[in-house]
Amino acid sequence: MTTATEILSRSVVVFSQNYLPISRINIKRAIVLLVTGKAEPLNLGTPPSISWPVRSPSCVLQVPEHIRLTIAGGERIWKIPPVNRREVLRRDHHTCQYCGSGKHLTLDHVIPRSKGGSHTWDNIVTACERCNARKGDRTPLQAAMPLKCQPRAPMHPTVAFADHFWRDQHLRE
Known part of the structure; x- marks a missing residue:
């Protein structure tokens, strides 16, 4: 009961x-x-x-x-948030995308701006000070420092919920 x-x-x-x-x-x-x-x-x-x-x-x-x-x-209009420190840290779950550390975090341009990299969601990741200094003005490939996951713009909250919902449904079956 x-x-x-x-x-x-x-x-x-x-x-x-x-x-x-x-x-x-x-x-x-x-x-x-x-x-x-x-x-x-x-x-x-x-x-x-x-x-x-x-x-x-x-x-x-x-x-x-x-x-x-x-x-x-009326579907709410949702805009991709601007690229800023708070939003990048949130997207990357406050962890370095090179080593996984959660201390002394900074932002890193995957392809350095000096090499033509842009200040966009798919080119910025969270990095600890140590990894950022070690990578320097090189690409992850040149520095032999692979990323834990590929950076991308945040997803619309409804789309993220739908994706999570259907993934859970599939696991239940």
């Missing part, structure tokens, strides 16, 4: 009208969207989706694990 507290601690995945997973919300918010007609239950697979019974004095509402919005929500 599932208690009311356990059910209310669950979360529901919200899909847009175009079936793009947007976010994860708490079950209380999902109930409001379902009752007001702003969302509908969504069944994603052959095994029936999980749903939780929520009882009120007058009815029992089955709240599914996935819902789809029925209202057109």
